[in-house]
Amino acid sequence: MINTVGLRTLLVKEIKRFLKVWQQTVISPLMTTALYFLVFGVALGGRIDRIHGVEYIEFVIPGLIMLAMITNSFLNAASSLFQSKINGTIVDLLVSPLGTFEVLAAYVAAATVRAFLVGALVYAVAASFTGPSVNNLFWALYFGLMVSVSFSLLGLIAAIWAEKFDHLSLFPNFILTPLTFLGGVFYSIDMLPAPWDVVSKLNPILYVVNGLRYGLLGTSDVPVMSAAAAAAALATALFVIAVLLLGRGYKLRA
Amino acid sequence: MAGFRDAPPPRDPEPLRVDRVTKRFGGFVAVDELSLEIRPGEIFALLGPNGAGKTTLIHCIAGLARPTAGSIRVFGYDTGAEFRQTRRLVGLVPQEVSFDPFFTPHESLMIAMGLMGVPPDSARADALLSAFALDRHRDAYTRTLSGGMKRRLNVAKALVHRPRLLFLDEPTAGVDVELRKDLWGEVERLRDAGTTIILTTHYLEEAEQLADRIGVIHRGRLLMVEDRDVLMKRYQGGTLRARLDVPLDEIAHALPPGAQRIDRHQVAVSWSDPEALADAIQTLRSAGGLSDLAVEHTRLEDIFVELIANADDESNGERGTA
Ligand SMILES: Nc1ncnc2c1ncn2[C@@H]1O[C@H](COP(=O)(O)OP(=O)(O)OP(=O)(O)O)[C@@H](O)[C@H]1O
Numbered sequence: 153m154i155n156t157v158g159l160r161t162l163l164v165k166e167i168k169r170f171l172k173v174w175q176q177t178v179i180s181p182l183m184t185t186a187l188y189f190l191v192f193g194v195a196l197g198g199r200i201d202r203i204h205g206v207e208y209i210e211f212v213i214p215g216l217i218m219l220a221m222i223t224n225s226f227l228n229a230a231s232s233l234f235q236s237k238i239n240g241t242i243v244d245l246l247v248s249p250l251g252t253f254e255v256l257a258a259y260v261a262a263a264t265v266r267a268f269l270v271g272a273l274v275y276a277v278a279a280s281f282t283g284p285s286v287n288n289l290f291w292a293l294y295f296g297l298m299v300s301v302s303f304s305l306l307g308l309i310a311a312i313w314a315e316k317f318d319h320l321s322l323f324p325n326f327i328l329t330p331l332t333f334l335g336g337v338f339y340s341i342d343m344l345p346a347p348w349d350v351v352s353k354l355n356p357i358l359y360v361v362n363g364l365r366y367g368l369l370g371t372s373d374v375p376v377m378s379a380a381a382a383a384a385a386l387a388t389a390l391f392v393i394a395v396l397l398l399g400r401g402y403k404l405r406a
Numbered sequence: 407m408a409g410f411r412d413a414p415p416p417r418d419p420e421p422l423r424v425d426r427v428t429k430r431f432g433g434f435v436a437v438d439e440l441s442l443e444i445r446p447g448e449i450f451a452l453l454g455p456n457g458a459g460k461t462t463l464i465h466c467i468a469g470l471a472r473p474t475a476g477s478i479r480v481f482g483y484d485t486g487a488e489f490r491q492t493r494r495l496v497g498l499v500p501q502e503v504s505f506d507p508f509f510t511p512h513e514s515l516m517i518a519m520g521l522m523g524v525p526p527d528s529a530r531a532d533a534l535l536s537a538f539a540l541d542r543h544r545d546a547y548t549r550t551l552s553g554g555m556k557r558r559l560n561v562a563k564a565l566v567h568r569p570r571l572l573f574l575d576e577p578t579a580g581v582d583v584e585l586r587k588d589l590w591g592e593v594e595r596l597r598d599a600g601t602t603i604i605l606t607t608h609y610l611e612e613a614e615q616l617a618d619r620i621g622v623i624h625r626g627r628l629l630m631v632e633d634r635d636v637l638m639k640r641y642q643g644g645t646l647r648a649r650l651d652v653p654l655d656e657i658a659h660a661l662p663p664g665a666q667r668i669d670r671h672q673v674a675v676s677w678s679d680p681e682a683l684a685d686a687i688q689t690l691r692s693a694g695g696l697s698d699l700a701v702e703h704t705r706l707e708d709i710f711v712e713l714i715a716n717a718d719d720e721s722n723g724e725r726g727t728a
């Protein structure tokens with residue numbers, strides 16, 4: 153027995169929530185990413201050699217899309233759940249006949265919608281400079297989806313665990329941004345001296361960045377199948393953690 | 407049945423059965439092997455000092471806290487294994503007022519309805535808004551509402567799915583007299599429509615006026631559960647205070663039994679039934695001539711204070727002998 157009405161309500165509410173402040177949730181991340189693109193792609197790109205046979209300006213696009221999707225899926229889930237913890241409206245959710253899976257599904261789906269919206273806009277801006285390029289639509293969508301699911305789950309886990317805003321901002325500042333920058337957004341790990349090319353392979357974000365790069369440009373530092381497996385493993389691990397925490401009501405139900 | 411669209415049918419007519427429920431926070435016992443049965447259609451007032459465990463007990467029932475031990479059934483459904491049924495049947499007005507700054511009162515009610523699994527019904531949301539005098543603020547940002555309005559919105563939110571068992575955790579704390587009377591009226595209307603209601607309050611007047619039964623909880627234990635009328639009758643009586651024209655010294659022998667002198671002219675006599683009261687007045691009148699007279703009834707408040715004091719004495723005694 154699934155509370156489909158409840159699931160739909162929560163999903164629509166979560167989408168409305170970010171659309172009500174679309175300047176902040178859609179336009180502002182688009183601006184940030186567009187700036188990276190202008191500086192690293194357009195301004196500096198011409199002075200950097202081709203990587204794996206693609207122009208540098210094209211090379212950075214998948215990484216920037218991933219950066220935007222990671223940040224936005226994380227922030228959407230994390231800030232929504234955390235705010236309702238702080239303002240007390242989490243009670244409405246906790247007393248409702250919604251099970252763990254319905255709650256997860258609604259938050260993850262809403263965050264995925266935002267991540268795809270921002271990702272698509274970043275892609276559109278980039279394509280207006282370089283022309284559209286999709287090598288393999290399936291893999292492009294697959295990695296977009298895996299990333300959105302994984303990082304919205306991480307956002308929920310962070311919001312469940314966090315007791316104040318500082319706790320929450322640890323994640324983007326000290327985990328997501330560094331791992332993304334070191335995950336081959338701006339370079340190929342082939343360009344790194346040993347042992348950093350090997351160490352980089354421990355970074356899960358490397359796989360999703362390269363996976364999307366394969367989907368859009370047909371080039372990648374890692375075989376697409378291993379990237380796909382790594383992305384699925386990341387999503388699964390985060391899913392299991394989120395189910396355990398939410399199922400037990402960790403830090404949510406006294 | 408029309409009032410409870412889509413809700414699971416009760417498996418048992420008993421709205422609530424709490425069976426030896428314990429809730430610990432670390433080593434601290436907030437609810438201590440507490441058992442309680444609630445009767446269909448009654449208003450039950452749960453009284454107790456700050457920190458007694460009222461909110462914790464309610465949270466265990468509504469799903470905001472997980473009991474450490476014991477079982478809870480709502481209309482025959484288990485609140486753990488069958489939470490989808492019990493949460494659909496229960497409404498909770500939390501002690502702390504909360505609101506979502508992103509949504510208007512109307513939107514908040516529509517969302518609350520949907521989360522409960524009831525297809526959102528705009529007309530029902532509007533009806534609730536007008537029942538709680540919020541129709542003028544239907545589309546305002548919730549943060550612009552006054553404290554009392556937010557509280558009314560919280561009550562309305564708890565009713566969206568027409569709960570059969572409603573918890574009101576200090577619904578009238580910090581609420582003005584007029585709104586308090588309105589809320590009482592609303593509570594009585596809900597009861598008349600068949601809703602079973604459990605409320606906590608620190609206003610004993612509220613319990614006296616509204617409740618069919620009263621329970622007193624202290625340190626996580628139920629000290630007493632009693633019909634309000636039985637309770638009021640058992641503790642019927644009070645104190646009579648009188649001022650006599652003649653100094654008490656001169657008529658000491660003629661005072662009613664148990665009379666206590668307050669000063670040279672004033673005396674207090676406790677009474678337990680109207681006959682005894684009439685006798686005492688008669689005796690005083692013939693003894694020294696009445697110049698003033700006041701009759702005080704024992705109030706629920708006195709009973710409550712006495713119960714708590716006795717319980718504290720006992721537990722001090724226990725500790726002393728341990
Ligand atoms: N989440 C928690 N963690 C630790 N202790 C808690 C928690 N919630 C409640 N307590 C403790 O449990 C006891 C009972 O609290 P509760 O809120 O149930 O009291 P109450 O009877 O509702 O009091 P009040 O009249 O002040 O609302 C208190 O001592 C409180 O400090």
Ligand SMILES: [Mg+2]
Binds near residue numbers: 460461501575
């Ligand atoms: Mg309380």
